[in-house]
Amino acid sequence: MMEENSQTLLNEVRLIGVAASPGCVVAPVVVITQDNKIIRHRKIKPEDISNEMELLELALGKTRQEILEIKEKLEKDLPDQDAAIFDAHLLVLEDPTIIEAVKAQLAEKLLGVDYIYQQTTKSFIKQLRQIEDEFLSERAADIQDVSRRVLRHLQGRSGLSFQLDVPSIIVAHDLTPSDTAQLDRKMVLGFATEGGSRTSHTAIIARSLDIPAVVS
Secondary structure (H helix, E strand, O other), rough: HHHHHHHHHOOOOOOOEEEEEOOOOOOOOEEEEEOOOOOOOOOOOOOHHHHHHHHHHHHHHHHHHHHHHHHHHHHHOOOOHHHHHHHHHHHHHHHHHHHHHHHHHHHHHEEEEEEEHHHHHHHHHHHHOOOOOHHHHHHHHHHHHHHHHHHHHOOOOOOOOOOOOOOEEEEEEEOOHHHHHHOOOOOEEEEEEEEOOOOHHHHHHHOOOOOOOEEO
């Protein structure tokens, strides 16, 4: 009986993915759950719209500072073309089309700005992903990355929430480019994600930072 149990424990499980960043590491695995906090409806009055927009502007400002700090920190490690990924994030952050759509939805639905911003950006992401074009697909990923950061600030939450006690391999549904850029390379030896592709911004940053990665 002991021999059967031991044999069961030694059975190997293989998961097939796409090599996104070269390297081979052996370490404990830490599973990171996706940051998908459900935002509840919060009723507002017409006279509250200006205050809600002020909350959004404050969150946009904090996110802008956050992105600039990430870019500045990594400029010495990333080639110019890879660092430009964060310039794209700044453009998404300040995209007047998204901001005007949020303002219009606030007036129409009279719900809290965090919920409206989440639903508006989800709509943009869905539209872009329905078009089979690599450039537009990456733009959808950029919107998702930026919107998650804005929502964290709207709700008073911090960024990456996991703590590692020992050097580990991260396993997650997906990692955004900015979250990848902020990984502690002494503690995160590599990562594997269910989503993503070899040409994604996350994969590009992983290669630039020499973090072994498997995606898809």
